[in-house]
Amino acid sequence: MLKNLDAYSIRARYYPALLATIPGLAALAILISWSRFGLTTVVASTAIPVLVFASADIARRIGKRIEERIYEETGGKPSITMLRYSDDTFDAASKEQYRAFYASKINLPIPTEEAEQAKVKAGDAFYDRGGAWLRENTRDAKKFAVLFAENVTYGFRRNLFGLKWPALTLNLALVLLCGVLLDRRMPIDTDDDTTMRLIVVVALAVVHSLYMGLGVSKRA
Template sequence: MKGLDSYALKARYYPALLATIPALVALAIVISRAKFSLTTGIASLAIPVLVFAAADIARRVGKRLEEKIYAESGGKPSVTMMRYSDGTLDAASKEGYRAFYASKINQPIPAEEAEKANVKADDAFYERGGAWLRENTRGKKFGVLLAENITYGYRRNLLGLKWPALLTNAALISLCGYFLYKKGELNTDDETTIALLIVVALAVVHSLFMAFSVSKQSVIEASRQYARQLILSCETFIGTQAAPAKPSKPRKTKAK
């Protein structure tokens, strides 16, 4: 855990844990009720491996979903918000941000007429400017931006695990339902019955959460919030450049 940064922990592993909770609980119950053996030892080791695998799947599927969402919504928010035709940010501020981009990436500022002719004509300029900002806004100084990025990554990756989680829950409910139906034949004790009912209840509640709370719209909202904060981070650099240098204090000389 010490080797994980804040983003990796909250945006990748938290969604993986949340998406696999019913399966982890079921596995933990099986391990706790079985006598210790090589099989239970392997099952115990499988828990962190399962979470790691889920985090990796979430990131890969989330990135594919990201590209699909951008294509459906007209482009990356950090790019579309900088277009002349977008009204998210005021025109005067965007003019200053474009000038700042131009000074950092050594490209001329796009012309409004070119955008009117082809709305995506100058997106490469905004893409390069956004890339410069992402590379130069890492660190504690940009804590608000990091928080927005984590929220976006968390929602995107959780959306990537939505259907795998729902399918896993369906399998757990079916399996537990089978054991509860056959409990007489299997001589299932009361504790095992209660454990199975807990897994079923958790899987049902978890499925409702994944079905109704995890959505594409929530990812779009988070992506726009992050993009807006990323663009506004220009103010920090512009303010630093505009701040006058403090006059140096005269050195005191010792009297001879």
């Protein structure tokens, strides 16, 4: 499985999965005894990579759904809407150059401003096909290194945002579980190794929740 992973998958899918599930992975690593081989060790050894793999898959699927919802809220895919005559993100001369470049690659006539105003979807179809050509012809990560780096950053943030609420739910479950276990061990004995491990997991879950809650957002 690892042999088939490319740089984008690792950085934009598995890194968010690792970051989102750190408290759960830490809980498995901290609370389970690794000093001797047993059933719990086997379960933990299997659960850690499975949890990361499943989280990466979930992150991509939820991230894509969120992406579509954001497009709807903002009026469409930015790579399309920014090229419309009515949009002022780029100056008119630059947009004319971009449209001419697209037309030369996809062999379609450039939509006029009047035609685009009359039928926006027809104009958008031109920009969408141009964007599709551009994506297919800029996949060389070495030749288009800056573009690749920006795509990785975007994919990382989108997929991590997709895991925001699952991660917060996992953290809440960990805090509640550790809280129940600590309550049974009251009063807290700082010399008790298990008690200190539970406290560490709770602290990590709280700090991680602050990061996911405040640092991971739709704006990002």
